[in-house]
Amino acid sequence: MTPRRRGLTSDVRSRITSTHIFVTVVVAAALLAIPSADLLNSSARLQTAATIFAGVVIQxxxxxxxxxxxxxxxxxxxxxxxxRRVLPARPSLAIAVAGASGAVMPGCECGSVPIARRLLDRGVPSGAALAFLLSAPAINPIVLVSTAVAFPGEPAMVLARFCGSFATAMIMGGLWSRYGDPAWITQRLNGFDTEQSGSKRTVFAESARHDLLQSAAYLTFGALFVAVLNVIVPQSFFDHLAGQVVLSIVVMAILAVVLSVCSEADAFVAASFSTMPAIAKLVFMVVGPAIDLKLFAMQTGTFGREFAIRFAPVTLVVATLCAGFTGLLILGWPK
Structure with a gap:
């Protein structure tokens, strides 16, 4: 009897997917909506946090x-x-073309990691694959449009984000092509293989479902963190950062790594820090799609630990510097 029970338990667990968990969370939230409304009405600070959270998520x-x-x-x-067929044979040109192709291939940073690894496995130059890894989630049309919506009337912010992110992808692709060691990439690509997973419709449905649930989870966490931060941290702290440009850049770069917000939604999170200098918000939007905690974990599992511990810190520095310089050139020094 015991083996059968274990088999049944294993079957039940195997049928529990992220969709079931998502539906469970939504139902629980609906059931708790009325009791939590009374709690929110009892505190002005909780109402403020709820308003910020809802605003970020809904947008x-x-x-x-x-x-x-x-x-x-x-x-x-x-x-x-x-x-691969459209990439030039020359490595420097391949890096430029791969980075530019990110502008026409929308997707979140989570999806770009396995795609970049598949490109590597099929012989695409490593610098070009990594340039695509960094550019695809940062300069695609959906990200740029969402940035324009989050910062209405500020086209310079959209341009600065594009330039800072593209520069990051080009520089990191070039650095890896020049100094990277292929031996640092030790892992093989595992997981969902779009070429071996059935019909195109099945691949489409599974990929979209996976990306949506995973990205929504990180968006929710980021929005919740911002809401709590705006309520718990005194406003004087943000006012102080508004006058300390370098310090605000460092803080926003760290927040981008910790919050791990999806690139298709991070502009709304950045915009919610209303008192921060524009250049610091730009750093948040350039650093986040390039390197954060979830990306570091995914890169470790996809490329190997030797790769991740070298690539991640360099990417953080390069992305922060690129965002800072493009911010100064396009947005100007905060007044």
Whole structure:
């Protein structure tokens, strides 16, 4: 009897997916909505936190959904072989083309990691694959449109984000091509293989579902953190940072790494820090899609620990510097 029970338990667990967990959380939130409303009405600070949280999530969700749908379509119908065919043989040109291709291949940073690894496995130069890894989640149309919506009337912010992120991808691709050691990449690509997973519709549905649930989870966490931060941390702290440009840049770079917000929604989180200098918000949006905690974990599992411990810290420094310099050139020094 025991083996059968274990088998049944294993079958039940195998049928529990992220979709079931997501539905459970939504149902629980709906059931707790009325009791929590009374609690919110009893505290002005809780009302403020709830308003900030809802505002960030509601503004970001449409772009998140659109981004994951497009990402799923790319996973189903755009193969790494197609990308490889358009890459020049010369490494420097391949890096430039791969980085620029990120502008037409929407998707979150989570999806770009396995795609970049598949490109490597099919012979794409490592510098070009890593340039694509960094550019795809940062300069694609959905991210740039969401940035424009989050910062209405500030086209310079959109331009600065594009330039800072693209520069980061180009520099990191070039550095890896020049100094990187292929022996540092020790892991093989595991997990969902879009070329061996059934029909195109199945690949599309599974990829979109996976990206949506994973990205929504990080968005929710980021929005919650921002809401709590705005309520718990005294306003005088943010006012002080507003006058300390270098310190605010460092703080926002650290927050980008810790919060791990999806690139399709991070502009709304950055905009919620209303008293921060524009250049510090730009750093948040450039650093986040390049390196954060979830990306470090994914890069470790996909490329290997030897790769991640070298690539991640250099990416953080390069992204912060690129955002800072482009911010100074395009946005100007905060007054």
């Amino acid at each position: 970001a969700i449409p772009f998140l959904v659109l981004g994951t749908v497009v990402s799923g379509a790319i996973a189903a119908w755009v193969t790494p072989a197609m990308v």
